Amino acid sequence: MSQHRHPGAPGRAGAVPTLPDLPEATVARLPEYLRALHNLADAGHETVSSEGLSAAAGVNSAKLRKDLSHLGSYGTRGVGYDVALLIEQIEYVLGLTQRRAVALVGVGNLGHALAGYDGFASRGFRIAALLDADPSRVGEEINGLVVRHVDDLPTVAAEESLAIGVIATPAAAAQQVADQLVAVGVTSILNFAPCVLSVPEGVDVRKVDLAIELQILSFHEHRKASLTALPATGGTAFTALPGGFAATDTQEAIGT
Amino acid sequence: MSQHRHPGAPGRAGAVPTLPDLPEATVARLPEYLRALHNLADAGHETVSSEGLSAAAGVNSAKLRKDLSHLGSYGTRGVGYDVALLIEQIEYVLGLTQRRAVALVGVGNLGHALAGYDGFASRGFRIAALLDADPSRVGEEINGLVVRHVDDLPTVAAEESLAIGVIATPAAAAQQVADQLVAVGVTSILNFAPCVLSVPEGVDVRKVDLAIELQILSFHEHRKASLTALPATGGTAFTALPGGFAATDTQEAIGT
DNA sequence: AGGCGCTTGTGAAGACGTGCACAAATCGCG
């Protein structure tokens, strides 16, 4: 092995957090790899090949290898990757070695569900506070946490360092909540409200919008429908495809 | 420009559904434009410039223009885009002229919230059925819909043509549900379960995973933290930003 | 009518992401 100045030294984070700046696309896939790796570990595998892991994560094996190579990963040629080590590596890079505190704002329909979602806890996060602007909701207990008023954010932030804010309010309130989050030092926001947030530089926003996902699927439905109507480029306007839909197969897998 | 054989003829879908095959990246943004356009329409605007619309949708104006140009859009130079017309265009392309029926499988924590989410109805979709595998949940009424057993899927599909299936079950059940959905002819699936689904060609799957989003944010947090540790080029490691944070608005917008 | 300012639509260049295909490395076995 040459020098391989392995970047993050998960074994011991001495004082050189040389985070390689990964391509954004790679970052977006790492969590998927991580989940697949945990599954493999639970199933008792100690090593896994790029082929095996990529299948479990639903990607191309070359892509997987390139992704892992970006974080200076340790695989052994002829053998594969050490599952436990790789988990450690990825968790380190993703900053999951510390359990980050999440503030959830908006305990309505969706927020309520998120508050009860166990995927938070099981994947490296801890809901530190539930907040809502509606006084009638304040005081309600959900999943062991008491809902506080959103104006208490400064207090909450003083109690513990909030890393991430989740906005699950109606669109109309989202921008104001975002401002409040930013004001108390939150620099990462996950926004479920269907609107664009404007935040200062240095603050990351990711958006999840249910309706958008559905509309994208709708487009592909529409497309598939119109394709079965006019099958090919050439002539032959109709194929009818009566009852069955059979094997209309064309490739798929929508890019993220 | 020459003929502008405008693609979808939203006015009248005569018999030529010449869906242009849009770049996937464009498709993913169209819903955002659509939402922004609806806001503008509600605010009374009749036309909007690419600059204005792109700001409302949180993208670059050149990108917006190129996106719209792909669907053979109608803007007027020197004026802008006709809001109502553009809405019609985009809705047509996305296949939203018909209200698509959605089957929601898994009425647990998250599924319950989704069932009550009004963004479904308001943005072109209709929940046609709630399904669950747990017999103790069958019969429960949510938001005016009665939960049926997932094995009734064939019956449900016979009653009305299901376009899209939403999976909100635990990961362990997701693949089986997906198989069942595919078996009754569903060709688009929105998967909230944290696992990879394998489906036949021709079936589109989109995945939404809360924990993944958080982990991506976590990476950027980690990164920002390690950058402030080694201030590097800029200098001034700390800006403190006491109370105020001013209006530095440049949104971040992480690539999807 | 003509000119001027504004805005769209797009060519071209560059950045980014993907996938192939293969050399380099490692293990196990005879």
Add this chain to the structure above:
DNA sequence: CGCGATTTGTGCACGTCTTCACAAGCGCCT
């Protein structure tokens, strides 16, 4: 010890997406 089977890591070519910059078109004003 050497060889073959296996699997990683990566150079390269290709396709997609983004962004700039500007010509073409449109409306308005004089």
